[in-house]
Amino acid sequence: MKNNIKVQRAIHDMTQADLAEKIGVSRQTINAMEKNKYVPSTVLSLKIAKLFKIPLEDIFFLEDED
Amino acid sequence: MKNNIKVQRAIHDMTQADLAEKIGVSRQTINAMEKNKYVPSTVLSLKIAKLFKIPLEDIFFLEDED
């Protein structure tokens, strides 16, 4: 799975720390997500989509190997 | 978080085992998800939304306590 969180942050002019605080996780969690170190929970991805006011599928994308 | 996987299964006339097999998890995982025993990963929820051909937010819902 891939994501474009970094782009969404740029659009909204937020740092990783900003986003982390808004959705209630650590900054490292945001960083690791952006670097595709792991797959976040559905609660987390729903919160991010809600914050950015766009469909979850516009931020997170399945890949062939998923 | 809540979900209406059971309803979607009914619409598509699928058993828990059917769904489990289609998205590549165990039947107990589907059962536990339906009974809100845990929060699935974003890959799993994306696969379910894709299978049912509806937006993820039409299946999984944030609650106030999330």
Add this chain to the structure above:
DNA sequence: TCTATATGTAAAGTTTGTTTTACTTTTGAT
């Protein structure tokens, strides 16, 4: 009623997400 299929549940174990702390590197502004 008997049987097959679907669902619910539980415990143990493995894997993976997430936090915390802490340090390094990059970037941009002055």
Add this chain to the structure above:
DNA sequence: ATCAAAAGTAAAACAAACTTTACATATAGA
């Protein structure tokens, strides 16, 4: 060139997802 903020990274510890096995309950049809 310097400084501060932002981003990258890493290890240890803990929490949660997910699997496997196994059994119990429900439901519907023959």
